[in-house]
Amino acid sequence: MIFGFTGHPIKIIIPFAAPLQTKIGKVPEYLIRIIILLYNLVLYNFNQKFNPPMKKPAFCGMTLKEVEYHFRGRGVKQDHIIKAVTSFYRKGVHDFSLMSYIPKSLKRDLENEFWPGLTLPVRSEESVDGSSKHLFIFEEGTMSEAVAIPDDGRMTVCVSSQSGCRMGCPFCLTGRSGFSGNLSAGQIINQVLSVPGPNKTDHVVFMGMGEPLDNPDEVLKACEILTSGWGLAISPRNITVSTVGITPTIKRFLDESDCNLTLSLYSPFADERKAVVPAEKNYPAEEIVEMMRNFPLKRKRRLSVAYVMINGINDSARHLERLITLLRTTSIRVNLLPYHKVPGDINEPSPPDTMAYFKHALVTSGVSASVRRSRGADISAACGLLASGLRPLTFNG
Ligand code: SF4
Numbered sequence: 001m002i003f004g005f006t007g008h009p010i011k012i013i014i015p016f017a018a019p020l021q022t023k024i025g026k027v028p029e030y031l032i033r034i035i036i037l038l039y040n041l042v043l044y045n046f047n048q049k050f051n052p053p054m055k056k057p058a059f060c061g062m063t064l065k066e067v068e069y070h071f072r073g074r075g076v077k078q079d080h081i082i083k084a085v086t087s088f089y090r091k092g093v094h095d096f097s098l099m100s101y102i103p104k105s106l107k108r109d110l111e112n113e114f115w116p117g118l119t120l121p122v123r124s125e126e127s128v129d130g131s132s133k134h135l136f137i138f139e140e141g142t143m144s145e146a147v148a149i150p151d152d153g154r155m156t157v158c159v160s161s162q163s164g165c166r167m168g169c170p171f172c173l174t175g176r177s178g179f180s181g182n183l184s185a186g187q188i189i190n191q192v193l194s195v196p197g198p199n200k201t202d203h204v205v206f207m208g209m210g211e212p213l214d215n216p217d218e219v220l221k222a223c224e225i226l227t228s229g230w231g232l233a234i235s236p237r238n239i240t241v242s243t244v245g246i247t248p249t250i251k252r253f254l255d256e257s258d259c260n261l262t263l264s265l266y267s268p269f270a271d272e273r274k275a276v277v278p279a280e281k282n283y284p285a286e287e288i289v290e291m292m293r294n295f296p297l298k299r300k301r302r303l304s305v306a307y308v309m310i311n312g313i314n315d316s317a318r319h320l321e322r323l324i325t326l327l328r329t330t331s332i333r334v335n336l337l338p339y340h341k342v343p344g345d346i347n348e349p350s351p352p353d354t355m356a357y358f359k360h361a362l363v364t365s366g367v368s369a370s371v372r373r374s375r376g377a378d379i380s381a382a383c384g385l386l387a388s389g390l391r392p393l394t395f396n397g
Contacts, residue, residue, distance in 0.1 A: 056113060056114050056115045057113075057114055057115075057117075058114070058115060058116070058117025058186045059088060059096075059110070059114040059115070059116050059117050060088070060116060060117035060118055060186040060189055060190055060193065061117060061184055061185040061186020061187070061188075061189055061190075061221070061222075061225070062085075062186070063221065063224060063225060063228075063231075064081070064082065064085050064228065064230045064231075067081055067084070067085055068081055070113070071109075074109075076106055076109075080101075080102045080103060080106050081106075082230055083099070083100075083101050083102050084096070084099055084102050084106065084110060085230045085231075086229075086230050087099045087100070087102075088116075089189075089193075089225065089230070089231045089232050090230075090231070090232060090233055092193070094116045094118055094193075095116075096110035096111045096114070096116075097111060117186050117190065118190055118193060118194055119136055119137075119138060119187075119190055119194065120136075120194055121134035121135055121136050121146075121194065121195070122135055122136065122137050123135040124196070130149075130150055130151075131147055131148060131149045131150070132147070132148045132195070132196070132197075133145055133146075133147050134146050134147070134148065134191075134194075134195050134196075136187070136190065136191060136194070138163075138183075138187055140181070141180070142163035142180050142181045142183065142187075143163050143180075144159075144160035144162075144163055144183055144187065144191065144208065144209055144210075145160055145208055145209055146158060146159050146160060146191035146192075146195050146208055147208065148195040148196070148197045150197055150198050150199055153199060154199065154202055154203060155197050155198070155199035155200060155201045155202055155203070156201070156202075156203035156204070156205060157191060157192050157195055157197075157201050157203070157204050157205075158204075158205045158206075158207050158208050159188055159191045159192060159204060159205070159206055159208050159222075160183060160188075160191065160208030160209035160210050161182070161183055161188060161206055161208070161209070161210040161211070161212040161214075161215050161218070161219050161222075162179065162181065162182050162183055162209060162210025162211065162212075162214065162215055163179070163180045163181050163182075163183060163209065163210070164177050164178045164179040164180050164181075164209060164210065165177075165179055165209060165210045165211055165214075166179040166211075166214065167211045167214065167244055167277075167278065167279055168278050169244065169276060169277055169278065170275075170276070171276060171342065171345075171347075172342075173342055174209045174210065182210075182214075182215040182218055183210070183215065183218060184218050185218045185219075185221035185222040185225060188218065188219070188222040189222055189225050189226070189232075191208075192204060192226070192232065201232070201234070202234060202238055203234070203238040203239070204226055204234060204238070204239045204240075205239075205240045205241075205242065206219065206239075206240065206241040206242055207240075207242040211243060211244060211246070211279075212241045212242065212243060213241070213243045213246045213249040213250060213253060214246060214249070216249040216252055216253065219241065219253075220252075220253065220256055220257055223236070223239060223241070223257050223259050224257075226239055227239065227258070227259065236257070236258035236259045236260070236301070237260065237300050237301065237302070239259040239260060240259065240260040240261070240262055240302075240304075241253060241257075241259055241260070241261055241262070242261075242262045242263075242264060242306065243261065243262070243263060243264065244263075244264050244277045244279045245263055245264075245277070245279050245280070245283045245285055245288045246279060246283055247283040247287060247288055247291065250263075250288060250291065250292075251291060254291075254292075254295050258298060258301055259301075260301060260302040260303070260304070261292070261302075261303050261304075262303075262304040262305065262306050262335065263285065263288055263289070263292070263303075263304070263305050263306070264277065264305075264306045264308070265285055265305045265306065265307050266307070266308060266314060267314045267319065268285075268319060268322040268323045268326050269319075269322060270284055270285070270286065272314070273285055286326070289305075289326055289327070289330065289332065292330065292332055293329070293330040293331075293332070297331065302333060303331065303332050303333070304332060304333040304334065304335055305327065305332055305333070305334050305335070306335050306337055307323070307334055307335065307336050307337065307358075308337045308338075308339050309336055309337065309338060309339060309349065309350035309354065309355055309358065310339040310347050310348070310349065310350060311339075311347070311348040311349060311350045311351065311354075312348075313347060315350040315354050315355075315358065320358055320361055320362075323358075323362065323367070324361070324362060324365045324367060327362075327367045328365060328366050328367055331368075332367075332368075333367075333368040333369065333370070334362055334367055334368070334369040334370075335369075335370060335372050336355050336358055336359055336369060336370065336371045336372065337372050338350065338355065338373070355371050356371065359371050
């Protein structure tokens with residue numbers, strides 16, 4: 001904006017105008033105006049260079065309440081705001097000018113005041129089993145990976161919640177790649193909206209890079225956007241947050257969300273678990289299981305334990321017996337997963353027979369259990385393998 005073309009601002013920003021008049025007599029009005037114009041143009045360019053206009057906020061990641069708050073007191077109908085937010089998340093209309101059933105003035109304001117906030121993957125790899133892994137780089141240099149898993153008309157997206165991770169689990173490639181920041185709710189939702197796939201996403205799992213409950217504010221906000229009617233309207237029963245266990249934020253997640261929770265156990269013995277999951281030192285799994293046992297569950301909400309089975313490490317009769325003792329009187333389900341080797345690793349997954357035996361023994365002892373297959377191991381997209389392809393990094397295009 002250029003100040004000083006008329007009246008009051010001229011007097012303020014041209015302090016030398018009056019002395020000019022007295023020193024050299026009557027200066028023509030038009031000359032003063034030209035001087036003012038030049039002065040203001042210099043000022044304008046200086047401001048543009050050193051105080052650039054504020055960057056527009058990203059629309060992706062905003063809740064309905066936040067958009068309503070943005071337009072408060074401006075006479076915009078709530079119904080039109082709901083339509084704009086729903087069009088963006090649920091109908092996939094990310095160009096504000098193409099949104100239906102909202103007035104032109106709101107489309108123009110949305111375009112002027114927001115950018116959509118969507119970032120496409122810079123690199124994608126496809127697995128022989130149909131799943132695909134996608135690398136996103138965000139403006140501030142953080143990165144994340146998401147895995148798209150199509151299956152029988154379903155589409156699951158495994159999202160990252162952090163760029164790297166600070167939990168330091170020694171077996172995990174994400175943990176080894178360091179930590180460069182939390183992802184915002186918008187960056188988490190961006191992964192769901194921007195992964196290519198044959199079907200609309202109807203399941204989301206927080207099992208990518210990072211510990212979701214180390215970033216609870218943004219993860220809870222992302223869950224709200226995923227599950228709300230104005231958002232992606234995915235059932236909370238189809239959203240699972242996976243954690244190695246941070247007791248205070250597990251409690252908060254259970255209270256503030258209806259989504260499922262799964263605890264990565266690795267071993268039912270604290271001393272063994274500590275060696276694989278450093279978080280065990282501060283937040284023992286036994287305490288977390290106790291909290292999950294006592295939490296009053298709403299219908300169909302699922303609390304589970306992920307048990308990655310490693311041959312000769314955590315698949316003995318002793319482990320099985322302890323698992324049964326720990327979980328028998330709870331409604332917690334056990335998901336048995338095959339271990340995936342990481343480079344330089346001497347460990348092997350448990351044989352399928354051992355996994356089937358664990359399942360049988362758990363179920364016959366009253367513990368709900370299933371054997372899960374992992375997808376995308378050939379592109380390092382399986383549990384514990386994300387971030388393996390991040391270095392060295394090459395960009396597309
Ligand atoms: S296993 Fe999960 S919590 Fe542990 S370092 Fe890897 S990403 Fe982080």
